[in-house]
Amino acid sequence: MPTPFEHLASFDRLVHEPSRLAILTALSACEKADFVFLRNVTGLTKGNLSSHLVKLEQGGLVAIEKTFEGKQPITYIALTREGRDVLKSYWKRFDKLREGVRRLKPLRTV
Amino acid sequence: MDQHRLRLDRIRLLSARFHELQGLRVALAGASMALVVGGYLIAAPRPTNNGAMVAMLVSFVPVVAGMPRLNRYYATTFGRQVWSPSRKPWLFLGVYIVVSSSLNTWIPSIPAGTPTMAIVALASLWVAIRDWPWRGYYLGATAAVVIGFTVSAPVGGLLAPNMTLGTMFLLLGTSMVPIGLLDHLLLVKLMKEARAPEAASAASRIGGDG
Numbered sequence: 001m002p003t004p005f006e007h008l009a010s011f012d013r014l015v016h017e018p019s020r021l022a023i024l025t026a027l028s029a030c031e032k033a034d035f036v037f038l039r040n041v042t043g044l045t046k047g048n049l050s051s052h053l054v055k056l057e058q059g060g061l062v063a064i065e066k067t068f069e070g071k072q073p074i075t076y077i078a079l080t081r082e083g084r085d086v087l088k089s090y091w092k093r094f095d096k097l098r099e100g101v102r103r104l105k106p107l108r109t110v
Numbered sequence: 111m112d113q114h115r116l117r118l119d120r121i122r123l124l125s126a127r128f129h130e131l132q133g134l135r136v137a138l139a140g141a142s143m144a145l146v147v148g149g150y151l152i153a154a155p156r157p158t159n160n161g162a163m164v165a166m167l168v169s170f171v172p173v174v175a176g177m178p179r180l181n182r183y184y185a186t187t188f189g190r191q192v193w194s195p196s197r198k199p200w201l202f203l204g205v206y207i208v209v210s211s212s213l214n215t216w217i218p219s220i221p222a223g224t225p226t227m228a229i230v231a232l233a234s235l236w237v238a239i240r241d242w243p244w245r246g247y248y249l250g251a252t253a254a255v256v257i258g259f260t261v262s263a264p265v266g267g268l269l270a271p272n273m274t275l276g277t278m279f280l281l282l283g284t285s286m287v288p289i290g291l292l293d294h295l296l297l298v299k300l301m302k303e304a305r306a307p308e309a310a311s312a313a314s315r316i317g318g319d320g
Contacts, residue, residue, distance in 0.1 A: 018114065022304075025118045029125035030191050037128070037189025041121055043305020074190065 014059045015090045019044055020052050024079065024087050027062065032078035053077060061086060117304065124300040127241065128191050131300070132184045133293025138176050140286025143169040147279040162276030169283070188301065224259075227278050231255035234289075247292045254285035 015021060022042045027033060033041075039049050056062040061083035065076045079087070124131075146169035151157050210225035234251035241248075258281045262274035269277055 022118065022121055025121050026125040029122050029194065030128070031194050033125070033191040034189050036186075037191050040189050040301050041124060041304050076190075076192075 015086055027079040028087055032076045035075040120300055121304045124304055131293045131297035133290035134180050137287050137290025139173045140283045140290055142172045143283030144280055147276055151276045157276050158272050159275040162279055166279045227255050247289055251285045251289055254281040
């Protein structure tokens, strides 16, 4: 059985970063969301959110779609199928890690 | 770790319930229903259940008129989001039509609108349980319908038979106003709490720089 540290080492760094995890979590509960929604939910600045989205898009976890509603440009972001799978397996590992940490016993010092 | 998980759970709840929490629409519909139906009950010389039904339908006019403005407000203030395809409002609508028409067929003496009110009560109860404790205030709508049924009961009820439906709509509309407002406030609160750690870390960074 892998130790908690082995679980930790196997985490996908692209997903594990807190801001990116927040973005992916928000997207996992809907079909797609626009930039303003993600900015509101995560509290990230425009620049930070953009840079995280670029990384997630390059990693194939999200798809970015630029469209217009009337004359207003809107950027929609959606989780790809791969993104959903990666996030699912991330949470599985995360829960295993928590379970493993809970089972750890403190070392006794003499 | 648990605090981080809690924040993510909050974000997930916010994203999953984003449309439901846009409560100003519900508050507007409730206020309109309460005012129009209440006005009808006061102004009509002899109110009838059919008249109350018409008044309830008329109360949708200001709601339809105000909806685009509210849609724009939510889109610009909180952003846009498209629900997951797994959500099927038409399925709920289908169940509602089948259940209410079956009830009307099986129990012909059932007053008009009663199945609708019963479904509203059950749906409110379900929302309160599903999102407990966040949206426990939905029990208010269930309570309003239960009170409506109690006062309009054929035996031991307080209302004349011609006032039953109007009173139920009035009670339901009145209960929808605080529920809608509380949903809206919950949306604002969850948004604030979801981004709070970012703000806190930014503040600590600023503090650290200084």
